[in-house]
Amino acid sequence: MKTSALLSRGSAPTELVTAELDDPRPDEVIVRIEAVGVCHTDLVTREALGNTPAVLGHEGCGIVERLGSSVTSLRTGERVVISFASCGRCGQCRAGHPAHCGWATALNGSGRRLDGSPTIRVAGEPVYGAFFGQSSFATAVLADARSCVPVGDVPPEVAAPFGCGFLTGAGAVLNVLRPGPDDRLLVIGGGGVGSAAVLTALSEAVEVVVAEPVAARRALAARCGATAVASLDATLPPLTHALDTTGRPELIRRALGLLQPRGVLALVGLGPAELALEARALLLRGLHVRGCVEGDAEPSVLVPELLQRYRQGRLPVDRLVTTYALSDFDRAVADQQAGRTLKPVLLPDRG
Template sequence: MRISTAVVNDQGKSLSIEKAELSAPMHNEVLVKVFASGVCHTDAAGRDLGMTPYPVALGHEGSGVVERVGDGVTTVKPGDHVVLSFSYCGHCENCLTGHPASCVHLNELNFGGRNFDGTHRIHSISGNDISTFFGQSSFSTYAVVDEHGVTKVPSTIDISLLGPLGCGFQTGAGTVLNYLKPKFGSSIIIFGTGAVGLSALMAAKIIGLDNIIAVDVHENRLKLAEELGATKTVNSNQENVAEVAKELTKSGIDYSIDTTGVPSVIKEAVNVLKPSGTCVLLGIAGDVTFNIQQEIMGESKQVVGVIEGDAVPQLFIPKLIRYYQKGLFPFDKLIKFYDLNDINQAFDDSKNGNVIKPVVRIFN
């Protein structure tokens, strides 16, 4: 079928809206009419870093309505409202023990550009293959997605709001609720108050932590962080983060989360921890140098990377929606909508901090 899709043809180039051909879903796949898709930093990485072969159709926080299913699909049917999330095999040890975000095939399924069977679903009008991103390429009018990447959601909520639950919101909230599982009354410091950081913050408020510290350089984001539950906000251009943390907790912070990927910030996220504290890394980062004895091992600190909030999307996304319905996870306050033709502006506004979570509407 003929679709419109946002494609990057060469590394670092802007996205262009192009006509393409989408193959029919195979027996394990679902055809989804995409209503909206969130803009995430990983999309910018897919545009700029060459993590998926070019040309690539981007988008990985899609939401929409099922149009058709393959004959092997049993969890959704035409007419169901769905959120699209990451791809996983469902068969490896990590998947079978409830950790699909650590699937041994995660990178090839999400960034290899091909579907499960090794073939492509998206093709240029001239017949050349276009890589799929995150198993969905949801900056498109329609997407073909493996059943593992589809989560059924209530039809009573505006489907255009829900796409970011498939990645950014799931990553932040899941890191707190699924992975860290902090004790009631403990302390957490979150570096970076974008969509991932604010989702972690809202999850920390749900649990009831005594100290929820948000760190950023953008005053508009810090103001929203305070509104969403931060007990203390710190503009790191104006205050010393370590001194603030020490004033609030004499022995140090129990948990820290870095969403920035900035090496100096990562080091600070580790250094503010109390002995035996845990730092979770969520940002895309390069080399960071530590003195292992002095900064980590000598105080029994843990530094870990967590993908997609260690979530099972089909279980966790409905939980986040229930929190939203109860007023406990007001993620809609982070969202600003854009038309598909304004997608490059949405990317720019996300990068410069003007908008927390741009969401591109495909169908209104």
């Protein structure tokens, strides 16, 4: 079927083009996209691919339009969030940790299906697609049914970022760090992932400190109930847990130095491949450092829980979202990088 899609080539301006999707295989579905979040991983991947033509996007939300012949978990007309792809069969998936699926790299980052077949073509030629099992910078996508989570009547622009960014921040708190009411959490970086972590921790009655250089983001965190500082050079209270969303080695090392004995630091930011840490401090102070992918979440379990908190007013993630037309991708990215927007979400119907 035909779809309009944002085609990117490295740092060149994106182009809205007509593309063709494959028909769904037995375990796949076609989803008409109503909203799609813009995530830092999209931008990193666009740069890494160079001039390779690609359709990215991995925080899609929309209406199921077509079902593969073996799909029984979804129905047409149902609104779903599309999260990352996983096989559902390997040891990690069976243990409830699909973010660490044995096929995660191939399913989410190869640009094709596992068997090497393309899912999307432009002018008859295959392009890099199937990004995180979806490539949702488009008006319609082909996705694995396993990646789709029903979300009911939640507005699509609110639900979409739960496919990755909001899921990552919230899951890092609930599944990895697990602070309690007597703990104090430091969140480094107040972007989409960090802000979702802040709101989730506050919903757990955890005291939160946010380190964020952008004044508008600090103000938002403060309005939500967190303590906000411009940098880690500020005088901070004792900290039991920390979450780094920046990937910057100097901030990670500084965070470890600020933690109380037996403190826990989770890393979700993409940064340099190597990071030098002081082993003696880790050993003598009993510190823990945890990597965290996609909030170590099972989306079919955590996304409904988080959306229920949103419905109850405990997780006001709608405060984080600014919407743009699909064709305004480049402006959305520029606004995010300038700090004018926290979490941009694209609306294809406005493209």
